[in-house]
Amino acid sequence: MSKPTVAIVGRPNVGKSTIFNRIVGERISIVEDIPGVTRDRIYSSAEWLNQEFSLIDTGGIDIGDEPFLEQIRQQAEIAMDEADVIVFLTNGREGVTAADEEVAKILYKTKKPVVLAVNKVDNPEMRSDIYDFYALGFGEVYPISGSHGLGLGDLLDEVIGHFPDKDQENYDEETIKFSLIGRPNVGKSSLVNALLGQERVIVSNVAGTTRDAVDTPYTKDGQDYVIIDTAGMRKKGKVYESTEKYSVLRALRAIERSDVVLVVLDGEEGIIEQDKKIAGYAHEAGRSVVIVVNKWDAVEKDEKTMKEFEENIRAHFQFLDYAPIVFLSAKTRKRTQTLLPMINKACESHSLRVPTNVLNDVIMDAIAMNPTPTHNGQRLRVYYATQVAIKPPTFVVFVNDPELLHFSYERFLENRIRDAFDFEGSPIKIIGRARA
Numbered sequence: 001m002s003k004p005t006v007a008i009v010g011r012p013n014v015g016k017s018t019i020f021n022r023i024v025g026e027r028i029s030i031v032e033d034i035p036g037v038t039r040d041r042i043y044s045s046a047e048w049l050n051q052e053f054s055l056i057d058t059g060g061i062d063i064g065d066e067p068f069l070e071q072i073r074q075q076a077e078i079a080m081d082e083a084d085v086i087v088f089l090t091n092g093r094e095g096v097t098a099a100d101e102e103v104a105k106i107l108y109k110t111k112k113p114v115v116l117a118v119n120k121v122d123n124p125e126m127r128s129d130i131y132d133f134y135a136l137g138f139g140e141v142y143p144i145s146g147s148h149g150l151g152l153g154d155l156l157d158e159v160i161g162h163f164p165d166k167d168q169e170n171y172d173e174e175t176i177k178f179s180l181i182g183r184p185n186v187g188k189s190s191l192v193n194a195l196l197g198q199e200r201v202i203v204s205n206v207a208g209t210t211r212d213a214v215d216t217p218y219t220k221d222g223q224d225y226v227i228i229d230t231a232g233m234r235k236k237g238k239v240y241e242s243t244e245k246y247s248v249l250r251a252l253r254a255i256e257r258s259d260v261v262l263v264v265l266d267g268e269e270g271i272i273e274q275d276k277k278i279a280g281y282a283h284e285a286g287r288s289v290v291i292v293v294n295k296w297d298a299v300e301k302d303e304k305t306m307k308e309f310e311e312n313i314r315a316h317f318q319f320l321d322y323a324p325i326v327f328l329s330a331k332t333r334k335r336t337q338t339l340l341p342m343i344n345k346a347c348e349s350h351s352l353r354v355p356t357n358v359l360n361d362v363i364m365d366a367i368a369m370n371p372t373p374t375h376n377g378q379r380l381r382v383y384y385a386t387q388v389a390i391k392p393p394t395f396v397v398f399v400n401d402p403e404l405l406h407f408s409y410e411r412f413l414e415n416r417i418r419d420a421f422d423f424e425g426s427p428i429k430i431i432g433r434a435r436a
């Protein structure tokens with residue numbers, strides 16, 4: 001399901017990242033303690049009154065060496081392209097500046113709702129400073145304080161009031177949505193073409209929002225698929241499209257809308273740090289993952305090459321140990337036909353539910369085999385477990401004290417669950433809860 005998107009724009013130092021962090025709060029990441037996976041605080045999910053949405057801090061997207069004004073103009077354009085609602089942030093302590101007026105000029109061109117917020121209004125006496133901001137011409141003005149957390153409720157009420165009524169995603173439940181992510185030139189577009197060309201499908205764009213226009217639906221063996229945010233099929237030409245942060249943003253958004261993410265690597269060039277970062281995003285979002293090593297035709301190989309490459313991947317992407325790996329060539333189409341079955345499988349794993357009684361047998365056998373650890377003389381006790389969610393499969397394990405359920409024991413339980421049930425391709429989450 002696609003969530004509405006809100007973007008924050010405004011000149012530097014008005015408090016965009018402060019507000020972003022306030023609204024997002026501290027979200028729990030499933031890979032928090034895995035080194036090498038860094039979080040880019042430009043894009044995150046958020047929630048207000050049970051409404052989920054995605055939030056973008058456009059201030060975090062630097063546009064190369066462009067001059068200051070050009071940077072903020074382009075950030076405003078990104079907001080106009082990507083968001084359903086735009087929060088235009090200004091600074092009440094400085095009043096309306098020329099740069100605010102520049103941002104306003106760009107935003108006048110959008111048909112999307114713009115909500116004007118005046119930040120750093122830290123106390124009620126300062127409220128009289130906001131009147132100048134009405135002159136910017138965006139209707140009501142919302143005084144807020146990011147540092148004190150004031151006024152955010154009213155602002156967010158207004159923001160969610162502008163959300164589109166209906167879910168914009170009009171694909172049905174059975175449709176498998178997948179995306180291809182990877183650094184430039186690994187062969188994502190070639191792979192899409194290979195997949196599509198193989199089936200001689202007519203590529204039709206789904207009508208609707210601009211966002212959906214880059215999705216590519218197709219059908220194979222009676223199964224409907226949508227390739228989300230198809231690389232290379234987007235109209236090019238905007239300056240910011242080539243910036244790294246913007247491509248990260250696109251990737252994150254595509255990941256979020258996918259059931260399965262193909263992490264595409266370049267077999268010829270091998271693995272670099274950027275690949276690891278990109279793979280981390282897929283894992284962190286809790287999507288199923290298939291690792292694709294492309295350009296295998298161009299690799300000089302002997303009987304050990306594939307195995308060595310695989311070991312290299314496993315060493316670099318330890319957090320993706322559940323992801324199957326396929327070596328293929330978009331160019332010669334060798335093994336590209338194995339991809340869809342792997343996607344199907346990964347998608348199936350993502351929504352697999354296991355029976356509670358069998359799950360508990362597995363957990364109890366595991367504990368008998370490898371007794372629970374003790375900490376400061378206290379032993380972890382596991383009472384029972386139950387699957388509470390799919391996409392990704394999530395298990396709550398009831399224990400005496402969740403603090404005693406350490407990562408390594410959690411990992412052990414995860415592995416036993418994986419041995420007993422086929423979750424290939426899908427991450428699984430384990431949450432320790434104190435038994436009431």
Ligand code: GDP
Pocket residue numbers: 010011012013014015016017018019059119120121122144145146147148
């Ligand atoms: P950005 O460049 O727009 O992302 O701005 P930041 O979020 O980095 O904030 C710029 C500065 O303003 C930081 O020093 C913040 O601590 C400060 N700041 C942010 N919100 C408030 C606020 O509500 N009141 C006050 N007094 N300072 C704030």
Ligand code: GDP
Pocket residue numbers: 182183184185186187188189190191231232294295296297298328329330331332
């Ligand atoms: P993207 O930026 O990830 O979409 O990458 P492209 O699909 O544009 O491919 C980048 C370059 O790699 C192009 O020159 C392709 O012809 C080449 N390429 C893509 N797939 C393969 C492959 O399987 N084998 C070889 N040898 N080259 C490939």
